[in-house]
Amino acid sequence: MSALPPSVDATLADARALHAAGRLRDAEAAFQTVLAFQPDHAEALWTIGVLARHRGDLGAATEALTRASAQAPREPRIWLELAAVAAAAARYGDAREAVGRSLKLKPDWVDALALLAEIEIRAGDGPAALPPAQRVLKMRPDLAAAHVLYGSACAANGRLADAEGAFRRALELAPDDVWATAQLANALRDQGRPADAEPLYLAALARAPAAAELLVELGDAYVMAGRLDDAEQAYRDAVWRRRDLEAGWTNLFELMKRRGDAARMAEVARAAVEALPRSAEARVMQSAALIARGDVAGAATMLEEARAAGIDSARVRASLGSALRVGGRLDDAAVILDAAVAAAPGDVDALLEYALVQRARARFDEALALAQRAANAGRQRDFRALALQGTVLTDLGRWDEAIRAYESALWLAPAAPDLMVALGRALRGALRVEEARLRCKEALALAPTHQDALNLLSELDKGQP
Numbered sequence: 001m002s003a004l005p006p007s008v009d010a011t012l013a014d015a016r017a018l019h020a021a022g023r024l025r026d027a028e029a030a031f032q033t034v035l036a037f038q039p040d041h042a043e044a045l046w047t048i049g050v051l052a053r054h055r056g057d058l059g060a061a062t063e064a065l066t067r068a069s070a071q072a073p074r075e076p077r078i079w080l081e082l083a084a085v086a087a088a089a090a091r092y093g094d095a096r097e098a099v100g101r102s103l104k105l106k107p108d109w110v111d112a113l114a115l116l117a118e119i120e121i122r123a124g125d126g127p128a129a130l131p132p133a134q135r136v137l138k139m140r141p142d143l144a145a146a147h148v149l150y151g152s153a154c155a156a157n158g159r160l161a162d163a164e165g166a167f168r169r170a171l172e173l174a175p176d177d178v179w180a181t182a183q184l185a186n187a188l189r190d191q192g193r194p195a196d197a198e199p200l201y202l203a204a205l206a207r208a209p210a211a212a213e214l215l216v217e218l219g220d221a222y223v224m225a226g227r228l229d230d231a232e233q234a235y236r237d238a239v240w241r242r243r244d245l246e247a248g249w250t251n252l253f254e255l256m257k258r259r260g261d262a263a264r265m266a267e268v269a270r271a272a273v274e275a276l277p278r279s280a281e282a283r284v285m286q287s288a289a290l291i292a293r294g295d296v297a298g299a300a301t302m303l304e305e306a307r308a309a310g311i312d313s314a315r316v317r318a319s320l321g322s323a324l325r326v327g328g329r330l331d332d333a334a335v336i337l338d339a340a341v342a343a344a345p346g347d348v349d350a351l352l353e354y355a356l357v358q359r360a361r362a363r364f365d366e367a368l369a370l371a372q373r374a375a376n377a378g379r380q381r382d383f384r385a386l387a388l389q390g391t392v393l394t395d396l397g398r399w400d401e402a403i404r405a406y407e408s409a410l411w412l413a414p415a416a417p418d419l420m421v422a423l424g425r426a427l428r429g430a431l432r433v434e435e436a437r438l439r440c441k442e443a444l445a446l447a448p449t450h451q452d453a454l455n456l457l458s459e460l461d462k463g464q465p
Contacts, residue, residue: 008034008037008038011030011033011034011037012030012031012034012041012043014030015031015033015034015044015047018030019031019047024051024054027047028047028048028051031044031047031048032048035048040067040070041071042068042071042072042075042078045065045067045068045071046064046065046068046072046075046078046081048060048064049061049064049065049068049078049081049082052064053081053084053085053088058085058088058089061081061085062082062085062086062089065078065081065082065085066082069082074105075105076101076102076103076105076106076109076112077102079098079099079102080099080102080109080111080112080115082094082098083095083096083097083099083102083112083115083116084115086098087115087118087119087122090122092119092122092123095119096116096119099112099115099116099119100116103116108139110136110139110140113133113135113136113139114132114133114136114145114146114149116132117129117132117133117136117149117152118149118152120132120153120156121152121156124156125156126153126156126157126158127157129152129153129156129157130153130154130156130157133149133150133152133153134150134153136149136150137149137150142173144171144173144174144177144180145170145179147166147167147169147170147173147180148166148167148170148177148179148180148183150166151163151164151165151167151170151183151184151187152183154166155183155186155187155190160187160190160191161191163183163187164184164187164188167180167183167184167187168184170183171184176207178204178207178208181200181203181204181207182200182201182211182214182217185197185198185200185201185204185217185218185221186217188200189217189221189224192224194221194222194224194225195225197221198218198221198222201214201217201218201221202218205218210241212237212238212239212241212242212245213238213245213247215234215237215238215241215248216235216238216245216247216248216251218234219231219232219234219235219238219251219252219255220251222234223255228258228259231251231255232252232255235248235252239252239271239275243275244275244276246276246281246282249268249271249272249275249276249281249282249285250272252268253265253268253269253272253285253288253289256268257292262289262292262293265285265288265289265292266289266290266292266293268285269282269285269286269289270286272285272286273285273286278311279311280306280312280313280315280316281313281315283302283303283306283311283316283319284313284315284319286299286302287302287303287319287320288319290302291322291323291326296323296326296327297323297327299319299323300320300323300324300327300329303319303320303323304320307320314340314343314344314347314349314350315347315349315350317337317339317340317343317350318337318340318347318349318350318352318353320333320336321333321334321336321337321340321350321353321354321357322353322356324336325353325356325357325360330357330360330361331361333353333357334354334357334358334361337350337353337354337357338354340354341370345373345377346377347377348374348377348382348384348385351370351371351373351377351385352370352371352374352382352384352385352388354370355367355368355370355371355374355388356388359388359392359395364392364395364396367388367392368389368392368393368396371385371388371389371392372385372389374388375389381408382412383408383410383413383416383419384409386405386406386409386412387405387406387409387419387422389402389405390402390405390406390409390422390423390426391422393426394422394425394426394429397429399426399427399429399430400430402426402429403423403426403427403430406419406422406423406426407423410423415446417442417443417444417447417450417453418443418450418452420439420440420442420443420446420453421439421440421443421450421452421453421456423439424436424437424439424440424443424453424456424460425456427439428456428459428460433460436456436460437457437460440453440454440456440457440460441457444457
């Protein structure tokens with residue numbers, strides 16, 4: 001006999017049937033009716049949480065699922081859904097904890113293992129993603145999605161050839177799989193093969209014309225191939241199809257920035273803010289556009305107003321710190337950036353900007369420590385952080401250490417004339433004059449009018465210290 005009154009029991013049956021039939025709004029209304037009679041009904045709360053996540057209301061999903069977990073703490077589906085919601089909100093620690101609860105209750109659950117791998121991939125922890133992805137593949141080698149997941153984990157570890165092989169196997173199992181096709185294209189692009197990737201992106205788009213994210217990936221391949229006009233068109237098509245696609249606006253803006261087109265930077269930033277009024281990334285674009293026009297004070301004011309309105313992120317704080325630094329407000333910049341790196345200890349941009357502020361305040365030891373943290377923050381070392389280490393070490397007269405830092409930066413960015421000149425200055429400080437002269441000539445071979453290289457070479461020729 002049901003524990004619910006007959007009318008509620010019938011409503012629950014109707015809600016299940018509506019959900020199974022894909023009539024999601026009607027199903028949610030029916031489950032809400034169940035909750036009106038029994039507010040802590042775990043199944044109704046779980047289903048409402050699932051529906052809320054799918055429509056993007058992560059707050060409502062979290063609230064419903066948290067209540068469901070309190071009523072049915074040994075139901076693995078609830079913990080899995082809580083993990084999915086936390087991952088969608090980029091709360092990866094919460095996501096790991098929730099999916100861990102589901103796996104304790106159901107240790108070999110393929111869905112939970114797959115979600116754990118996806119969480120680690122999104123969080124940027126490739127080594128942690130690989131074991132659960134391998135377990136999923138071992139349990140379901142017949143499933144194309146298992147090969148795609150394993151390929152994605154390989155890609156997150158920089159094993160691009162292995163990733164390519166996994167995606168090709170997925171396509172053998174499911175030749176029309178759009179996601180496998182797109183991931184194979186990404187693997188080829190990231191191996192420096194944009195021409196091989198292009199037809200795969202186009203094939204995926206032909207099967208899923210509404211998938212604006214694929215246009216962004218295609219645009220990135222065009223950028224790699226030097227086809228900037230095609231890249232711009234791809235990005236513009238992406239944001240035309242999906243006005244709320246932040247990656248499309250961001251990449252389009254970066255392309256305008258690469259071209260040095262301040263007017264179109266401003267145009268893209270303005271459109272991004274209109275399309276995504278609560279996006280922190282759109283405000284960062286707007287700040288960069290203002291700075292490109294020389295309006296540093298305006299950029300700082302705009303970012304301060306955004307933060308006051310609750311639009312905030314580590315990138316917003318790093319951008320605000322940069323604007324305040326350029327505007328000479330070093331102490332204000334330090335306060336903002338100290339909070340930024342406390343909230344996001346691995347954010348390279350915030351660490352670098354804080355290092356620049358500390359250098360401008362003549363706090364060289366602090367600047368050097370922050371630059372070193374930035375260099376080691378990501379899975380791959382950042383040449384900007386290594387270059388800044390070299391600069392601060394040069395400030396301190398620690399020439400040999402500065403030389404090693406610049407050489408490491410140049411290994412990552414071998415065609416950067418600014419780095420070559422900076423290394424030349426460090427070599428001159430170490431009294432390695434001929435090597436310094438050689439670096440200047442290498443910089444001038446890449447950029448014949450590079451003024452710093454010309455100046456340093458002139459100083460070396462005159463024997464100036």
